[in-house]
Amino acid sequence: MTIKTPICAFDAKTGILCPKCEARLKGGHISELDVEASIKLTKLAEKVPELSRVSLVRAQSVDGVYVLTFAAGNLNILRSNPSIHKSIEDAMGGKTMLIEAESTDRKMLEDLFYPIRILTVNVVWLPDGSKLTKVIIPGRKTERFPLDVELIKKVVKAVRNIDLLVEFERASYAKAL
Ligand SMILES: [Zn+2]
Structure with a gap:
């Protein structure tokens, strides 16, 4: 085997x-x-x-x-x-x-963000008819966030032709203050 x-x-x-x-x-x-x-x-x-x-x-x-x-x-x-x-x-x-x-787009995104959990995945239509796929990550971005988001964006574009937008559930620490 x-x-x-x-x-x-x-x-x-x-x-x-x-x-x-x-x-x-x-x-x-x-x-x-x-x-x-x-x-x-x-x-x-x-x-x-x-x-x-x-x-x-x-x-x-x-x-x-x-x-x-x-x-x-x-x-x-x-x-x-x-x-x-x-x-x-x-x-x-x-x-x-x-x-x-x-896999579904959501499953592929979950696999690329693993072990970071994804809160939601939404498709956002732009006025020009193009679409963005928006991923929301729970919590706020910290300096310890282990993933290279820009790299993940390039990968999903190359592999599935998805334009990805990544946001965090909560504003950054400085803004929250
Ligand atoms: Zn052969």
Whole structure:
């Protein structure tokens, strides 16, 4: 048992593509990054058994950050041990965000903000007919807020073409005074 990836398990183990996967790469059905991530995560699955229960759907790179899409329901498995995400980042060689395929926009946003909870997600229509997706985070923003909101905005734009607006439930500390 090993992780399922966009390429054959054998190819992912050996690092050499069979003619069928090579043709899918040449035809643009899979990317170089899909192949690279498949090989790296297959190697990691030897040390991290939870990976054998998940399926990598695709790998993307947004603004120097890796975005890995796994099959629906897989993130619960990957979050069962907090060290797994770190191991994936070490294997990939950089910051990595994890999302699920075929998820709703709200679920994808919850996955990108994880472990920060989202209060509400609303769609806001602008006068010119374009729309923004507004996320409200509970509480107020503090200096310890662990996420790079600008980066999340770039990722949702690249992955789902969503224009994101992020607000906090309460005004900042200085304003509240
Ligand atoms: Zn193959």
